[in-house]
Amino acid sequence: MYQILSRIAEGLARALALVGGAVLVGIIALTCVSIIGRVFVPLDIGIGPIRGIYDITEIAMATAVFAFLPWAQIREAHARVDLFEPRFPLRLNRLLDLLFNIAMAFVAGFGTWRLYLGMMDKYSYGETTLIAQIPVWQGYAASLVGACGFVIVSLFCALRAARRLAGIEDHA
Template sequence: MYLTLSRIAGVVARLLALAGGALLLAIVVLTVVSITGRALFSAGICCGPIRGIYDYTEISVGAAIFAFLPWCQYMNSHAAVDLFKSAMPDVLNRFLNVLIDIGMLVLAALIAHRLWLGLLDKQRFGETTLIAQIPVWIGYAACMAGAVGFVVVAAFCVIRSGRGLIWKDARTEPLS
């Protein structure tokens, strides 16, 4: 059962990270096209920059950041201060890992909940971006995929660290 959960969490994290990377690559290409169009337009050759590129960039980068959070959690790659870790007993370190993972799960759930409420609020009031007039709730919806994935992966990480607390030799690092 644990290996199945680990594989599911790993696949969710990996797919979201790949989607976030693809999104960043797409926005880089659009930005290059827009800048090239602006330069060629000023030379009288082309049609100009992409209208609303700032809006597209803002939405895409936010969604990509949320898409990377599950992978970061799954790989235990969040920032950590390990100053006293080597001086503490192993059982205390494993207990702290459980507490940290529970804290990350609570934080992930809180972020997803607040993002959902923000999405509903933006949808209800019909707010749009300034230039391209994209409904703002679409950006929130794009971020929700990563936020929900973050909750799923964080829940698995609590199981993983709890398992590591009970069985010292249990596999507690992510499967790559």
């Protein structure tokens, strides 16, 4: 059962990271097109920058950041201060790792809940971005996909840390 959960968490984190990467590549492409469009403005031939590129970039960056969080969690790549880790016994380090993962799962869940409430608030008021008039709730919804993945992966990582503390090694 654990191996199945491990594959699911790893696959979810990988898929979201790939989506996040694709979003970043899309931002780069749109930015380049917009910049090239600015070159043609003085020629007055009807080609110009992309309207609302800042709005699009802002939404896409938030989406990408949330999409990368599960990958960082599954790979244990979040910033850590491990100044005393070499001096602590292995069992204490594993206990601290479990506590960290439980705390991260709590933060992920709390943040996802608040992101959902923010999305519902933006949706109910019909707020849009200033230039492109994109409904703001859509950016929240796109970010919510990565945030939900972050919760799932964080819960798995807490399970993984608990197994390590119990002395059950991963055989994946």
